[in-house]
Every structure is written in structure tokens, then in C-alpha cells.
Amino acid sequence: MSTLRFSSLRPLILDRIGSSACHPRFLNFSRWIRTSSHKSSPLAFAFDIDGVLIRGPDALPSAKRALTLLDGHNRFGVKIPYILLTNGGGVGEHERCRKLTKLLDVNIEPSQYIQAHTVLKSVVQKYADEPVLVLGGIGDTVRKVAEGYGFKKAYTTLDVLAWDPAVWPLHKLTDAELARTKTVDFSKTPIKAIFVFHDPRNWALDIQVACDVIMSSGIIGGPYQSPSNYGSSTGVDLVFCNPDLIWRSDFDRPRLGQGAFRDAFQAVFKSLTGTTYPHVQYGKPTKPTYDFAANVLKDRLVEIHNGQITNAPAPHVYMVGDNPESDIAGANAAGWNSVLVRTGVYDPSQGPPTHIPTREVEDVEEAVRWAIDNEFEKMGKL
CATH class of the missing domain: 3.40.50.1000 (HAD superfamily/HAD-like)
Incomplete structure (x- = not known):
């Protein structure tokens, strides 16, 4: 990437999502989760789409089960925020969200959806x-x-x-x-x-x-x-x-x-x-795209809490993807947890991934279950 002529193209970089789990407000997590009116989640997700949630024109069965878990149907009863971060594109965000909503049988808002060219909104002026x-x-x-x-x-x-x-x-x-x-x-x-x-x-x-x-x-x-x-x-x-x-x-x-x-x-x-x-x-795994995604996720957290900033620390972010070169490399560089699934580009029979994820799993449902257990175990809930 050129660093001279094109510096004005880079989107404004705000603070990266993520903070330490040992934040004082998390020292007594069980009390916090009972008293929080929003039941804030200690984790959030960013999902790739092709090869993770869908394959061609069809939704992967594991995707619907995973998104159901995020809607509060997990053993902790907590709704877990997420965004979709894809290198796909070619249509407007509202149109793509409409199709994904129908395909995945869950409401996908444009405010939680980033495709490859969405970042261009930051340079249009x-x-x-x-x-x-x-x-x-x-x-x-x-x-x-x-x-x-x-x-x-x-x-x-x-x-x-x-x-x-x-x-x-x-x-x-x-x-x-x-x-x-x-x-x-x-x-x-x-x-x-x-x-x-x-x-x-x-x-x-x-x-x-x-x-x-x-x-x-x-x-x-x-x-x-x-x-x-x-x-x-x-x-x-x-x-x-x-x-x-x-x-x-x-x-x-x-x-x-x-x-x-x-x-x-x-x-x-x-x-x-x-x-x-x-x-x-632009696009995953570039830094401008992950910085843009961090800001979108931050806005999403404010949105789901009705414009209010909660007292809880920012959640740890888990990127779930199928491409080591884009999903895993970008998440690792951003300081996010990275989870590699085997339902897309990555083929374990061809050798180990070029970028090592935090965790390698079979599909997105396993990724979500592992991440939830991993975070709540840190909080002493298991």
C-alpha cells in the first residue's frame, strides 16, 4: 500500500475494541451479571460470511444454530453482540442485509454489516x-x-x-x-x-x-x-x-x-x-478495514444498549473466518481472538494454516460455543 499519495484515503482510526478481563468491574462477575439491567456480554463476534455462515446460495446449518445462541438462547441467558465482516460486496448494504435476513432467518441490520467497499464511505468526501x-x-x-x-x-x-x-x-x-x-x-x-x-x-x-x-x-x-x-x-x-x-x-x-x-x-x-x-x-486483512470494523462494533454496542454506555468493560472480540490470509491474519494483527473454521477456503488436508488462529474448529457453531465457554470460564461462571 502506498503511504504517501494515499494517506488521505485511510479512515479515521479510533480506539480499538478490547480491554483486559481483569478490569475491576469484572472482579465479581456473578454479581455484575445479576445486577446489570442490560446483561452486557463479556464477548462480541465478527463473522465472515462466505464459507462461515453461507456456502453459495445456501445457509450452513451450523450458522442458524450459532446465531440462535447469540440471541440469548445460551445457558447464561445473555444476548451477545456481533457484526458481519466480509470481503464480498457488489450490492448495497440494505439489499444484502435483506437477503441475509431471509437466508439466515434472523434480522441483520445494516448497522452490523460491513462489506469490502463499505469503508469507502469514509473517503467519499x-x-x-x-x-x-x-x-x-x-x-x-x-x-x-x-x-x-x-x-x-x-x-x-x-x-x-x-x-x-x-x-x-x-x-x-x-x-x-x-x-x-x-x-x-x-x-x-x-x-x-x-x-x-x-x-x-x-x-x-x-x-x-x-x-x-x-x-x-x-x-x-x-x-x-x-x-x-x-x-x-x-x-x-x-x-x-x-x-x-x-x-x-x-x-x-x-x-x-x-x-x-x-x-x-x-x-x-x-x-x-x-x-x-x-x-x-482495503478489505481484510488490512488495518484500515479492521479499524473501521472496530468502530462499527463500538457503535453497535451503543445501539443495542439504547444509546447508553454501560459500566462494563468493552467485550473481547472473536473473529470467526474460513480464510487464514484475510480473516485470521487481520484479526491477529488487530489483537482480536481468531477462530478458523473448516467449512470454507481453509482445507486442513493441505497443511497447517499460513496464519495461526487462537482456535481451529469444525464450524461456526463450535466456534461460538467455545468462545462463550472460554469467556464465561474466565469470569468464574462455569
């Missing part, structure tokens, strides 16, 4: 009135997401192709695609940034247009600049929201993710120019 290119997703869906965040001039590569079909003659727009495009003269519209919101559907088109934008300092079809100017203040910002090389769907083997598209773009760009292009990387 810089680009609100600037032309930007948004990549990924189906049709113009990510454009609508970007506009919902506050990007007023968000364009897609299909808009570029509608402007001049010769940009990429190997793809002819369908009537449905054409109907979703905006009429723009890109020869007079300098693109200031490229945001890869979600996994692109047409890698060839998107790589071609991204190279055109960057190599001509934002004017598609304009003269190419010298590679020595790419890092100048007039350059185009490039932001990827998901570093995952692979992810788990309902196919028997993991599928290529946005991280693979990033690597493909950089390989082509280097072949053209002799250098890779500096970029900002």
Missing part, C-alpha cells in the same frame, strides 16, 4: 464531485452503490464502451447493458480515481480501460504519459476493496477473487510500462 471509475458487479449496480455513498460522478467501463465501442471491440454491448449506461464524453472527462468495488465480470475490458485511464492521466484516448509521471500529484488514484486471491462458493474448489484481478491488472500494466502502479488496498 475527497471524490464526491470528481469523476471516478467504479469497477465490478453486474451492470450498473456498483454505480448505484457508489452514488448511494455520495460519489456524484461515478462511471463504469460499460459507459466507456457506449461512448466509443472501439475502446474494446471484442465486447459488443447488449441492449440491456446499453440501457444502463450514461452518456459521457470521456475525452473531456478526466477520471480522478478508479475504485474496484467488487469482482469484475469482464477482466479484459476493465484492465484495458483502467490502463487507458492511468497511462493518459485520466483522459481516455489522450496521449500516454511517461511512466516517470505516474506517481505525480496529477496521477489517478487506484483503490482495490478486496485482496482475496480466492474465495469459497458452492463449487468444490475455491474460485478466483478480486485479488486475482488485481494481480492480473498489475502484470499487464508492468508488461506495458515496465513498472507496477501504486494502489491502496
Whole structure:
């Protein structure tokens, strides 16, 4: 990640969730749990989604049982707060929560849901009135997401192709695609940034247009600049929201993710120019994403307590994920407890995980039961 040109992209970092279990207010936990009007939980969860709660279009059976435990149906009768933290995306947060609510049979609020590009809400002010290119997703869906965040001039590569079909003659727009495009003269519209919101559907088109934008300092079809100017203040910002090389769907083997598209773009760009292009990387396991998640979890705790801050210390956070490279690496770096499940990307038959979790379990239900027992045992409740 570039640390010079892109420092203004990083979200504001507030205090990290987490405090010591030996806080004085926890010295007599049994008395505290009886007298607290909110029955505050000593732990909270952050869950990955694909490979942890769902697999392809279906919910994993263990997921529904795990979420039931968090709703207070555990032997301690305590509701346990949680957020969902995924490198997925491509649709608006409200739409995704609606689908997850139906799939998991539990109410999922947008205030507890973070997808790969949600963090872009923290940088929208810089680009609100600037032309930007948004990549990924189906049709113009990510454009609508970007506009919902506050990007007023968000364009897609299909808009570029509608402007001049010769940009990429190997793809002819369908009537449905054409109907979703905006009429723009890109020869007079300098693109200031490229945001890869979600996994692109047409890698060839998107790589071609991204190279055109960057190599001509934002004017598609304009003269190419010298590679020595790419890092100048007039350059185009490039932001990827998901570093995952692979992810788990309902196919028997993991599928290529946005991280693979990033690597493909950089390989082509280097072949053209002799250098890779500096970029900002969001998504798990990056620090900005985990800092953003910590703040969302903090807000969630205030929300479930009706805007009141309880006297109890902040709960210990448990990240439950299936990908050692993103879920476990990020949680470990954030100082969270990390729990690795075997229902997704991670396959124990291929060797030990590249990043060692606090605990390795079979599925999310086992993860939740272990974490609850682990925390309440510390409090002398078992």
C-alpha cells in the first residue's frame, strides 16, 4: 500500500475494541451479571460470511444454530453482540442485509454489516464531485452503490464502451447493458480515481480501460504519459476493496477473487510500462478495514444498549473466518481472538494454516460455543 499519495484515503482510526478481563468491574462477575439491567456480554463476534455462515446460495446449518445462541438462547441467558465482516460486496448494504435476513432467518441490520467497499464511505468526501471509475458487479449496480455513498460522478467501463465501442471491440454491448449506461464524453472527462468495488465480470475490458485511464492521466484516448509521471500529484488514484486471491462458493474448489484481478491488472500494466502502479488496498486483512470494523462494533454496542454506555468493560472480540490470509491474519494483527473454521477456503488436508488462529474448529457453531465457554470460564461462571 502506498503511504504517501494515499494517506488521505485511510479512515479515521479510533480506539480499538478490547480491554483486559481483569478490569475491576469484572472482579465479581456473578454479581455484575445479576445486577446489570442490560446483561452486557463479556464477548462480541465478527463473522465472515462466505464459507462461515453461507456456502453459495445456501445457509450452513451450523450458522442458524450459532446465531440462535447469540440471541440469548445460551445457558447464561445473555444476548451477545456481533457484526458481519466480509470481503464480498457488489450490492448495497440494505439489499444484502435483506437477503441475509431471509437466508439466515434472523434480522441483520445494516448497522452490523460491513462489506469490502463499505469503508469507502469514509473517503467519499475527497471524490464526491470528481469523476471516478467504479469497477465490478453486474451492470450498473456498483454505480448505484457508489452514488448511494455520495460519489456524484461515478462511471463504469460499460459507459466507456457506449461512448466509443472501439475502446474494446471484442465486447459488443447488449441492449440491456446499453440501457444502463450514461452518456459521457470521456475525452473531456478526466477520471480522478478508479475504485474496484467488487469482482469484475469482464477482466479484459476493465484492465484495458483502467490502463487507458492511468497511462493518459485520466483522459481516455489522450496521449500516454511517461511512466516517470505516474506517481505525480496529477496521477489517478487506484483503490482495490478486496485482496482475496480466492474465495469459497458452492463449487468444490475455491474460485478466483478480486485479488486475482488485481494481480492480473498489475502484470499487464508492468508488461506495458515496465513498472507496477501504486494502489491502496482495503478489505481484510488490512488495518484500515479492521479499524473501521472496530468502530462499527463500538457503535453497535451503543445501539443495542439504547444509546447508553454501560459500566462494563468493552467485550473481547472473536473473529470467526474460513480464510487464514484475510480473516485470521487481520484479526491477529488487530489483537482480536481468531477462530478458523473448516467449512470454507481453509482445507486442513493441505497443511497447517499460513496464519495461526487462537482456535481451529469444525464450524461456526463450535466456534461460538467455545468462545462463550472460554469467556464465561474466565469470569468464574462455569
